[in-house]
Amino acid sequence: MKKSTKLSVIAALSVLIFVGTAHAISFSMRIVGDNDFAIFTGTSTGINHLLYQNNYVWMDQIPNLATLIFDMPVGDTEFYVLGMGGGWQENISGLVNGVDIASNGVSVSMSSDVQSYLTGYNSTTVTNGTYNVNLADVQAAFSHLTWGSPVFNNTDIVIVQAAPNGVGFHFNDSTAHLFSFSTSDVGIQPTPEPGAMLLLGTGIIVLAGLRKKFYNRIV
DSSP: OOHHHHHHHHHHHHHHHHHHTOOOOEEEEEEEEESEEEEEEEETTEEEEEEEEOOOOGGGTTTTOOOEEEEOOTTOOEEEEEEEOOSSOOEEEEEETTEETTSTTSOOEEEOOOGGGSTTOOHHHHHHTOOOOOHHHHHHHHTTOOEEOOEEESOOHHHHHHSTTSOEEEOOTTOEEEEEEEGGGGTOOOOOOHHHHHHHHHHHHHHHHHHHHHHHHHO
């Protein structure tokens, strides 16, 4: 077999191996909220997946605090933590991939109040931990939201006891807000979409073909 042909075969096999072995990246999450929360993933332009729905009454948040393991959906590059208020104090904090989301190293944006877009939202179900967010509601609300910097707070009793550094993001009673941050800020490099990987693979094969033509011309 000619050297140029071998190069093309190796390139093609490399692409198949590269695409075939791609997998979602696993990460840990340990979030505490007062009162309720849900976790989403997506991109800078929208929300794609509901990753986790908290279902504990507010006084059980700390006893049930646990480190959970998830796979990052392919193509997603942003986390969206939805903090939901039911009354009195409202804060949210925690660790994602071992990184404190309320630390200076994580650039977090806070949305305007989203509760009016959430079907059936009320303070009683949120406080009791029985309210479940519909992905479609949050997706529909996304384009109507404005974003700004979050407010830090270290006086809420739940956050002081359970947050990594006793600090969380504060929001007003009976409101709901999304807190957005990049996966790269917590050390997670997203898995490319299959189409993007195939495009990269095709480019490798094309380059190998061009090299073959060039090689044939000079031998």
